[in-house]
Amino acid sequence: MLTLLRTVSLRRLREHPFRTALTVLGIGLGVAAFISVQMILDTMSDSYASMVETVAGKAQLQITGGEAGVNESVHTLLTTPDENGRLPVDGVKAALPTIQVITRYGEDNLLLLAVDTLNDATARDYEMTGEDDVEIDDPLAFLNSQNSLLLNREFAERHGIAIGQTIDLLTSRGKKPFDVKGLLRSRGTADTFGGNFALMDVFAAQLYFGRQGTFDSIDIILEDGASADAVADALARRLGDQYEVARPKQRSESVETMSRSFTLGLTVLSLVVLSMAGFIILNAVTTTVYQRIREIGILRMVGVTRARIWALFIGESIVLALLGSAIGVAVGYAAGRAAVLYFIGQTSSVFVPTSGADPTFHSAMVLRGTLLGIGVSILGAAWPSFRATRITPLEVVRFGPGLSMGRGAALRWWTGLAAVSAAATLVCLSYPPLANDLNGLRTAMLAILVLSVAATPVLMNIVLQNLSKIGARLRTPLFRMSSENVLRDLGRSSMTVAAFMVALAVMFQIYIFMTSTKEETKAWMNNALRADLVVTSSSAFVTRTSVPMEASLSDTVSAIPGVDVVRHMRFRNVSYQGSRISLLSIDFEKKFNPDRFLFIRGDRESALKAFLANEGVFISQALVIHHPNLGDAASISLSTPSGKHSFRILGVVRDYLSDEGVVTFNRPLYLEIYRDPLVDSFQVYLLPSADSDDVRREIDKGSATRSTCSF
Amino acid sequence: MLDVRDLKKTYHQGEVPVHALRGVSFRLEPGEFLAVSGPSGSGKSTILNLIGGLDDPTDGDILIDGRSIVTLDDAERTRMRRSRIGFIFQFFNLLPTMTAIENVTLPLLLGGTARKSADQRATEILERVGLGHRLHHRPTELSGGEQQRVAIARALAFDPVLILADEPTGNLDTKSGTQVMEMISALARDFGKAVLLVTHDPRSISYAGRVINIVDGLVEAA
Numbered sequence: 001m002l003t004l005l006r007t008v009s010l011r012r013l014r015e016h017p018f019r020t021a022l023t024v025l026g027i028g029l030g031v032a033a034f035i036s037v038q039m040i041l042d043t044m045s046d047s048y049a050s051m052v053e054t055v056a057g058k059a060q061l062q063i064t065g066g067e068a069g070v071n072e073s074v075h076t077l078l079t080t081p082d083e084n085g086r087l088p089v090d091g092v093k094a095a096l097p098t099i100q101v102i103t104r105y106g107e108d109n110l111l112l113l114a115v116d117t118l119n120d121a122t123a124r125d126y127e128m129t130g131e132d133d134v135e136i137d138d139p140l141a142f143l144n145s146q147n148s149l150l151l152n153r154e155f156a157e158r159h160g161i162a163i164g165q166t167i168d169l170l171t172s173r174g175k176k177p178f179d180v181k182g183l184l185r186s187r188g189t190a191d192t193f194g195g196n197f198a199l200m201d202v203f204a205a206q207l208y209f210g211r212q213g214t215f216d217s218i219d220i221i222l223e224d225g226a227s228a229d230a231v232a233d234a235l236a237r238r239l240g241d242q243y244e245v246a247r248p249k250q251r252s253e254s255v256e257t258m259s260r261s262f263t264l265g266l267t268v269l270s271l272v273v274l275s276m277a278g279f280i281i282l283n284a285v286t287t288t289v290y291q292r293i294r295e296i297g298i299l300r301m302v303g304v305t306r307a308r309i310w311a312l313f314i315g316e317s318i319v320l321a322l323l324g325s326a327i328g329v330a331v332g333y334a335a336g337r338a339a340v341l342y343f344i345g346q347t348s349s350v351f352v353p354t355s356g357a358d359p360t361f362h363s364a365m366v367l368r369g370t371l372l373g374i375g376v377s378i379l380g381a382a383w384p385s386f387r388a389t390r391i392t393p394l395e396v397v398r399f400g401p402g403l404s405m406g407r408g409a410a411l412r413w414w415t416g417l418a419a420v421s422a423a424a425t426l427v428c429l430s431y432p433p434l435a436n437d438l439n440g441l442r443t444a445m446l447a448i449l450v451l452s453v454a455a456t457p458v459l460m461n462i463v464l465q466n467l468s469k470i471g472a473r474l475r476t477p478l479f480r481m482s483s484e485n486v487l488r489d490l491g492r493s494s495m496t497v498a499a500f501m502v503a504l505a506v507m508f509q510i511y512i513f514m515t516s517t518k519e520e521t522k523a524w525m526n527n528a529l530r531a532d533l534v535v536t537s538s539s540a541f542v543t544r545t546s547v548p549m550e551a552s553l554s555d556t557v558s559a560i561p562g563v564d565v566v567r568h569m570r571f572r573n574v575s576y577q578g579s580r581i582s583l584l585s586i587d588f589e590k591k592f593n594p595d596r597f598l599f600i601r602g603d604r605e606s607a608l609k610a611f612l613a614n615e616g617v618f619i620s621q622a623l624v625i626h627h628p629n630l631g632d633a634a635s636i637s638l639s640t641p642s643g644k645h646s647f648r649i650l651g652v653v654r655d656y657l658s659d660e661g662v663v664t665f666n667r668p669l670y671l672e673i674y675r676d677p678l679v680d681s682f683q684v685y686l687l688p689s690a691d692s693d694d695v696r697r698e699i700d701k702g703s704a705t706r707s708t709c710s711f
Numbered sequence: 712m713l714d715v716r717d718l719k720k721t722y723h724q725g726e727v728p729v730h731a732l733r734g735v736s737f738r739l740e741p742g743e744f745l746a747v748s749g750p751s752g753s754g755k756s757t758i759l760n761l762i763g764g765l766d767d768p769t770d771g772d773i774l775i776d777g778r779s780i781v782t783l784d785d786a787e788r789t790r791m792r793r794s795r796i797g798f799i800f801q802f803f804n805l806l807p808t809m810t811a812i813e814n815v816t817l818p819l820l821l822g823g824t825a826r827k828s829a830d831q832r833a834t835e836i837l838e839r840v841g842l843g844h845r846l847h848h849r850p851t852e853l854s855g856g857e858q859q860r861v862a863i864a865r866a867l868a869f870d871p872v873l874i875l876a877d878e879p880t881g882n883l884d885t886k887s888g889t890q891v892m893e894m895i896s897a898l899a900r901d902f903g904k905a906v907l908l909v910t911h912d913p914r915s916i917s918y919a920g921r922v923i924n925i926v927d928g929l930v931e932a933a
């Protein structure tokens with residue numbers, strides 16, 4: 001078998017360097033697309049998992065409370081000993097509160113872990129060196145004031161930050177100064193998030209990051225010999241189903257690190273590229289088989305069995321697949337790395353933030369990519385290889401060497417390619433996350449590109465046939481024969497070229513998809529948070545729901561000189577047909593900004609008018625993805641305090657607030673139906689003359705007792 | 712050793728069935744050199760292809776060493792072709808990507824012979840047909856006579872009992888043709904192979920020990 005591969009296949013492949021190269025590149029492209037997409041996805045989930053796990057330190061269990069966080073009282077409950085000095089839940093040695101926020105320092109993301117400075121050494125080790133590189137025994141003791149901070153040494157060096165310096169970090173109250181009290185060695189917990197790590201006091205973090213009265217998690221250290229499962233059960237019983245008790249690993253696995261649609265969208269696209277590789281192989285092998293009928297016949301004559309003929313052509317495609325995969329792995333790694341650095345290195349709300357420093361890449365990916373490349377190649381080669389086994393030596397014996405000029409690739413393969421491309425286009429068009437903008441130029445361009453590429457071979461075939469008819473009239477046999485051959489060769493590679501173009505087009509679409517997701521998220525956030533100041537009891541860039549405030553609080557804010565308009569924003573999660581969707585209401589009519597709404601369905605003008613007239617709601621694209629029947633429904637029925645209420649759907653809009661879907665109300669409509677006086681934040685618009693710092697100070701002063709803050 | 716019994720072959724291509732063979736019988740013994748002659752289209756090549764297991768007869772039987780090959784399945788027939796039959800054709804039918812020696816070793820390697828002894832044997836045979844100096848040349852780098860000698864060497868590689876030759880000199884000049892015919896007749900005379908030669912070239916026929924004449928798919932009475 002290897003002999004045949006060496007003496008026949010490899011030499012044949014070398015005889016057609018252009019076709020071979022094109023085929024190898026086609027497979028390479030497919031494998032590269034797959035590998036880079038896997039890298040992007042794995043990097044995101046891995047960095048999340050490693051963040052969760054390293055941050056957990058030695059804690060065997062973690063108590064979390066979903067978006068609402070864990071109430072302080074849970075911590076008090078778990079840490080208050082009875083009269084015998086024993087903690088209320090057996091097996092618990094320590095219960096340590098934490099808050100984790102990703103904040104920004106300049107252009108960089110920084111993971112801020114806030115811990116109980118008195119007790120946290122039980123869970124996590126920190127190594128700190130002082131100014132003269134002297135080891136410091138108790139680093140946590142340095143976090144002795146509210147704005148003290150310990151910083152990862154490498155991060156500090158990268159940004160030229162020295163001990164004793166004050167740095168500004170984004171908090172729920174806007175940019176705030178923090179004193180760098182020491183530098184942590186980049187090891188263990190402090191190495192999390194690519195080393196973009198800072199440590200602070202948990203009670204200070206509550207204030208800075210809008211976690212009044214709550215923590216993000218309570219980490220449990222077990223007594224020696226205590227069973228984690230038993231303690232978890234006991235804790236769960238004690239705390240009720242409002243809280244989740246899980247091992248850190250379970251937690252990192254259960255959390256969806258990015259939107260499902262994003263994951264699926266990317267994966268589908270990369271598989272489309274891979275399937276194009278299958279087409280390229282199919283075409284290449286079909287062509288070879290036709291060109292090598294004679295050779296196959298001779299092989300059969302001298303004693304090569306059908307099985308071996310099949311294996312020979314499959315083997316040939318595996319050789320091509322291996323070469324292609326090698327290229328694909330290299331290119332895919334480079335592309336994946338670049339994509340991770342470019343797209344994910346910066347936080348945006350749909351992505352899990354990673355530092356982007358080290359993209360996930362492992363041998364399993366190489367193996368999977370290569371196996372897929374080989375698999376697709378075998379699939380593509382299977383049919384023409386089978387056809388090869390049907391060639392009998394008789395054809396060789398009966399006819400002379402002129403036989404090798406067989407027919408070109410059959411029209412039906414072209415039709416197949418056209419069908420697959422059309423299907424790919426359909427997927428791109430109908431699958432919402434891929435159709436970034438249904439009305440958009442981009443999608444139209446993609447459709448035209450893919451369809452025309454798919455149609456190319458068919459058109460080419462028709463043109464070539466007509467050309468050969470003209471050629472046939474020329475009556476010069478030699479010229480006629482050579483022109484036929486040229487036309488046939490053109491016809492043969494046209495499908496490969498077409499498949500190639502489809503693959504490239506889809507690759508391009510992946511790029512567009514990622515860029516636009518990023519850009520549109522940014523644009524949306526800019527639009528959504530356009531207010532000059534946002535007064536909130538929680539930080540705006542954390543997904544947790546905030547602690548609601550009373551609407552009347554806005555009066556104090558409105559009274560502050562320089563404040564133009566205060567809008568009320570209410571954001572709450574409700575259950576809708578088994579999933580948790582979000583309701584958003586703002587008094588949009590104040591400072592109305594029509595650009596905030598990115599329409600996917602609905603007539604913009606009339607929809608906005610009806611919306612401001614409180615005639616109905618907007619639903620988000622994500623909601624339609626999860627509840628396709630809403631796609632062209634006229635209304636949506638929601639539970640309200642006064643029973644089921646049906647709201648007219650005025651339009652489908654893009655909204656990244658929730659992956660599960662958002663229903664947007666103008667505030668008067670929401671108030672009327674839900675009779676809910678609470679708000680989550682005030683969006684404060686200033687007069688042009690006002691100084692935002694002054695106003696912010698006023699707000700902070702005035703509302704300090706109500707623990708509101710702003711940024 | 713070769714026993715052809717009432718062999719019939721009808722081709723159904725197009726509207727009218729073509730009765731290429733209408734009941735041909737003959738026997739061939741080791742060391743015997745039989746020539747099959749006849750006009751074009753009389754069915755000569757068809758006989759050869761059926762004996763070589765390249766095609767299925769419509770009726771009749773072919774026995775090699777007492778065993779019918781008609782009932783063998785494709786894989787068994789392929790193996791039989793590899794080990795017991797040597798083919799020599801008008802159009803040489805060498806594999807264009809392979810050198811002379813690779814063409815000759817191929818059936819051996821397919822049959823499981825180790826590479827080293829296969830190379831040894833191929834070299835030996837190629838030297839015997841006078842091509843010791845052309846071992847590593849591809850078919851396109853050889854003359855017609857040389858190519859046909861490589862084909863003979865390949866036919867002999869597995870030391871077959873039966874040699875089937877279809878117009879082996881059809882594409883050769885007189886000198887090369889004579890050379891090739893000398894070799895083929897020597898196979899029967901000196902090596903005891905059964906040789907079946909299909910030709911309508913009188914000069915080639917003259918090498919044969921016995922001649923049968925096919926006309927319209929039937930053996931013409933001598």
Ligand SMILES: Nc1ncnc2c1ncn2[C@@H]1O[C@H](COP(=O)(O)OP(=O)(O)OP(=O)(O)O)[C@@H](O)[C@H]1O
Pocket residue numbers: 398722723724729730731749750751752753754755756757758911
């Ligand atoms: N595969 C086939 N399909 C249809 N008809 C065939 C096939 N092979 C041979 N024939 C027909 O069978 C008849 C005998 O063909 P064959 O090749 O045996 O003749 P031949 O005696 O070898 O002629 P020549 O001396 O020209 O080579 C011819 O009429 C030919 O057209």
Ligand SMILES: [Mg+2]
Pocket residue numbers: 755756757877
């Ligand atoms: Mg013939």
